[in-house]
Amino acid sequence: MQKRRVERMRKIREGKPFPDYRQQWGTPVWKKETLEDRDELPWNRPQWMERERKKKREGRFLLQTFAAFLLLTGTYLVFQSQVPAGREVQTFISQVMERDYNFAGVAKWYKQNIDGSPTILPAFQGNKIKEEEKQATWVAPVKGKVMAGFSKEGRGIVLRTAKGAPVVASSEGWVVKAGTEEGLGQTVVIRHANGLETWYGWMGKVQIKEKEWVKPRQLLGEAGDREGDPLFFFAVKQKGAFVDPAGVVPFD
Incomplete structure (x- = not known):
């Protein structure tokens, strides 16, 4: 350390420029100010953004495919089962898939518990059913x-x-x-x-x-x-x- 200090003092007395070690590594990323410098950043490049979006889409697609595969496999195994519990599940799945959704029941629950009229439900869309259509049901x-x-x-x-x-x-x-x-x-x-x-x-x-x-x-x-x-x-x-x-x- 003493030798380096003496060497620096000698160069200063001789008027030689002091070496700037920052030039060896370039300007830090957070200090770049020009447009060209900013374009060098990976997240400012269109190709980088497109690659990131593509990765997200591929990941989402793989997740959806895996979930669909699990659901399909589980349903297939249930309907192949011959045990009593499996048959009960088969009957339940068939009934759920065949029956209509209980919009009126959900609307009644919503009105009793939240006290409102959700217009997203058919029961509150203002379409009046004719009396003869009611009787037909x-x-x-x-x-x-x-x-x-x-x-x-x-x-x-x-x-x-x-x-x-x-x-x-x-x-x-x-x-x-x-x-x-x-x-x-x-x-x-x-x-x-x-x-x-x-x-x-x-x-x-x-x-x-x-x-x-x-x-x-x-x-x-x-x-x-x-x-x-x-x-x-x-x-x-x-x-x-x-x-x-x-x-x-x-x-x-």
């Missing part, structure tokens, strides 16, 4: 004659039909009950997209299970009898209260 659950009309005490109506007559779903919906109900015997309850529930009572045989998705006119079972008389009970529930089924379902 509902069918009578069984062929028969109305023997007792609606009353709040009776909750629904009573129809006389043939013993063993087929009972069908009045509209599309989710089976929330398929079993014994006090006072109604074998009963099926279906919850529909518009918030309504239909009740099918005094059935002799039930051929549907809970948590199944049914379509209009889909067979639910057979009508039974009431003390030897082939009677069938039908009711409609709305917002926790029973209403007149004749205002919803067309009866001959």
Whole structure:
């Protein structure tokens, strides 16, 4: 160190220029000021930007392809399974893929919990459905004659039909009950997209299970009898209260 110091002092006395070590490495990147210098930076080159965008697109495509492969493989393996659990999953996937999305149910939940009218949902788009179109989506659950009309005490109506007559779903919906109900015997309850529930009572045989998705006119079972008389009970529930089924379902 002492020798270097002496050598520097000698060059200064002789007037020789002091070496600039920065010239050996060039100007630092962060001190470049001219346009030409800035163009040297890799992120200012069009080719560099294009390569980066291409890498991102390729990475996104590979990720999407891998996710699609996993989904396809998983679905294939499920539908190849013969175990009971696999068959239940097959039924669930088939029902989910076939049924329509419950826009009205989502809209009802949104209004109850958030108190708004989401215009992105068809139920709030302002398109009024004609009355005849509404009626066309509902069918009578069984062929028969109305023997007792609606009353709040009776909750629904009573129809006389043939013993063993087929009972069908009045509209599309989710089976929330398929079993014994006090006072109604074998009963099926279906919850529909518009918030309504239909009740099918005094059935002799039930051929549907809970948590199944049914379509209009889909067979639910057979009508039974009431003390030897082939009677069938039908009711409609709305917002926790029973209403007149004749205002919803067309009866001959």
